[in-house]
Each structure stands twice: as structure tokens, then as C-alpha cells.
Amino acid sequence: MITEHEILRLGHQGDGIASGPVYAAATLPGETVRGVLSGSHLTDIRIETPSPDRVQPPCRHAKSCGGCQLQHASDEFVAHWKQDIVALALEGQGLVAPMRTILTSPAQTRRRAVVSARRTKKGAMAGFHARGSDVIVEIPHCELVDPRLRGGLPLAEALASAGASRKGEISVTLTVTENGLDVAVTGGKPTDGPLEAALAQLAERFGVARLAWDGEVIAMRQPPVQHFGAASVTPPPGAFLQATPEGEAALLAGVREIVGDAERIVDLFAGCGTFSLPLAARAEVLAVEGDAGMIRALDQGWRQAQGLKKVTAIARDLFRRPLVPQELTGFDAAVLDPPRAGAEAQVAMLAESSLDRIAYVSCNPLTFARDARVLTGAGYRLAWVQVVDQFRWSSHIELVAAFFRTAVQESDVRPHL
Structure with missing residues (x-):
């Protein structure tokens, strides 16, 4: 059943909240919206009365990708x-x-991101999950991350083809360093000789600084250096930054x-x-x-x-x-x-x-x-x-x-x- 609601405020996760409470993604306080109520969440949302703080999302993936929750809101509102x-x-x-x-x-300054990748019938795909879903959305034009991270998406797909299980997916942490991407993978198949050789070949082919698989360093072409003041540091794979x-x-x-x-x-x-x-x-x-x-x-x-x-x-x-x-x-x-x-x-x-x-x-x-x-x-x-x-x-x-x-x-x- 289609119902109408007035958005009263935003919750801590960025969803609009109406009386009930009813949660509506990609809405703003003061907006009147209509949609299909499923439990406490509104789906198939249509904005009847938009907020003056609503803007056109700058990224073409905004509607499908779950990586960002607030691209529909002005910078001043978000601040x-x-x-x-x-x-x-x-x-x-x-x-x-x-x-x-x-x-x-x-925009385009995130130097570290975790993407998901899995095998498909035709090859593999990599990106962020859709909001509230395990569906992977490809993000070749992402406006959030450093362009050098976007360049790691084909590598993530290749890693999934080489080492993801048939039904599972891998998490690929991509970090920009002065010597290329630092890549740390979790959730893949256990390594053996052939898989290690294939992963090392991918590291060389894509020119990554380091490739780690479930905590084990498979290849390091150059140290993945980060600079903190006057010091140059090589963090462990997947370390916080x-x-x-x-x-x-x-x-x-x-x-x-x-x-x-x-x-x-x-x-x-x-x-x-x-x-x-x-x-x-x-x-x-x-x-x-x-x-x-x-x-x-x-x-x-x-x-x-x-x-x-x-x-x-x-x-x-x-x-x-x-x-x-x-x-x-x-x-x-x-x-x-x-x-x-x-x-x-x-x-x-x-x-x-x-x-x-x-x-x-x-x-x-x-x-x-x-x-x-x-x-x-x-x-x-x-x-x-x-x-x-x-x-x-x-x-x-x-x-x-x-x-x-x-x-x-x-x-x-x-x-x-």
C-alpha cells in the first residue's frame, strides 16, 4: 500500500525519519514523500515536496550504490x-x-577503500554493495575515491576470478601509496602453489606495491610507504589509515x-x-x-x-x-x-x-x-x-x-x- 509521510529528521545512519517511526532513505527533513511501507521502512520512494537543501547527486552511481548516504543533500546541510x-x-x-x-x-580524495568482488558467469565484478543489500554495484565513475583507487577495480575483478569461491565474495582493501596500490584481500580460497603463482602474476601485471591474501604477503614489488611527518612507514597489510x-x-x-x-x-x-x-x-x-x-x-x-x-x-x-x-x-x-x-x-x-x-x-x-x-x-x-x-x-x-x-x-x- 502506498502511504504519504512527512520527514521530521535524519537518523544517525542518514535515513529520513517520519512518525512511526518510518525510515526513508535519501530523504531530508521537511520533505513530503510517498512510497510503499514495508515494516518500518519506506521503499519505491517518490518525493512530493522536496527540501530546499536537496541537490542533484554529483555521482552517477548515487541511486544504486550504498557507499554514500547523503549525496542528495547540500554540503551546507550535511555540515x-x-x-x-x-x-x-x-x-x-x-x-x-x-x-x-x-x-x-x-571529492575524489579517499585514499583507502574496501571493495567487494565476486565471480560471475561471464567473469567477475567489483564495487560497493547496494544499500542494505549484498548486491555488488560496479562503480567505474565513483566521485568519492581517489582516481588511483578506481584503477584498482579491474585488479579486484581479476583477484576474484583467480581466488574467490564459486558462491562467495572477497573483500579487497585498496590503499594509495607513493609506490602504487597496497592491496589486502580477505575471504578468498586457501592458498596453494598454483594460486600463489597466479596472484604473484597479477601483482606484477597490475603494478601493485604489495599484495596480501588473508594476511599473508604474496608479493611486494616495492614497499607501500606512507609518510607521517619526517618518517616513512610501511604499515602491515590492511592497517588502519x-x-x-x-x-x-x-x-x-x-x-x-x-x-x-x-x-x-x-x-x-x-x-x-x-x-x-x-x-x-x-x-x-x-x-x-x-x-x-x-x-x-x-x-x-x-x-x-x-x-x-x-x-x-x-x-x-x-x-x-x-x-x-x-x-x-x-x-x-x-x-x-x-x-x-x-x-x-x-x-x-x-x-x-x-x-x-x-x-x-x-x-x-x-x-x-x-x-x-x-x-x-x-x-x-x-x-x-x-x-x-x-x-x-x-x-x-x-x-x-x-x-x-x-x-x-x-x-x-x-x-x-
């Missing part, structure tokens, strides 16, 4: 919506903070401003050194990360770099074994960049520490707000929040936030320039 999500998350914890102007990465160079630069600028002239910094959930290594140009750094492979890459990058201060790299599970206040003694500032779950255990220890400044980088406003409440309850002041939108046209949100002890004034913190 305000993402800022409001963070503000509402803080409000839910009884907090308010000055919100700086959002920084949005340009900030999504865009512009987004990484914005987060790093915020972190540098917060730590200021700190001489000793502890970097928690340090990854491969996104913040640790640039900060080591001015300060000694203790870098702590749960993934041993990433921490080895960070340490090697520091050892091969010139002109950096001491970086001590430690592999440690900060969820189970957070640094306790005694271990944090002697540090001037902390950088915190946890995964979506936040850093509940580590934040509890930071709250008991004597650290003056904390730069909190987050990819989840809800867990960030939860942790912010703990820190402010322990005497820290949430000085400002900077939203960084490096997942353009998606519902994903990243931010960097400044926490200072009450006795520390923001004017007392001299940023590294």
Missing part, C-alpha cells in the same frame, strides 16, 4: 547535521562545548594545537604513527598500540627517520591493560585516538592522572561524549571540538577535541608551528 550530531551527543551527557567550523575533505590526506592533516593540526609546547607526550592507540611521528619533531613520545604489527612499523619508521626526538613504541592492549596514573607521570600531554568503542578503561585512568592536556580524536560521537563526561567530571575543561568530515557524503563523523585541566588556560598552550 550542520554532522555538527548537530556531535552537539546532541554531548548534550546527552550534560555537556556543551564551542564547536569550530567543520573541515570537509574534497586516516581516510584522506586532508582529513589527516586537519586532525594533526588540531592535535598539535592542543599539545602545544609539551616536551613529553603519550600517544594512546597510536596505530602506525599518524600523530606520534610528526609530534616527535618537537617532543619525546611514548607510542602505545594494541596491534603488534602496527607498532613495529611505527618503530621502524622512527629508527630510519632523521632529526626526530626519541619515540618509544610499545605493543599493549589498552582495553585490558590501560596505562595507570603512575605510568602517566612525567608526561605533559596525551593523544587519544581509540576505535569506535571509545576508550572507557583508559579514560578512567587519564581522569586520575595529573596530565594537563589531552587531545582526543574520535570516530564515534556517542562514545566520545561518554568519555568526555568522565574527563570533565575529573576536572578537565572541554575547550573546543573540531569536526573533521573526511568521509564525505556519508553518515560517518570524525572529530578532535581539546581537554585542559582547569588550572591550564588555553592561552598558556603554545602550538607547534
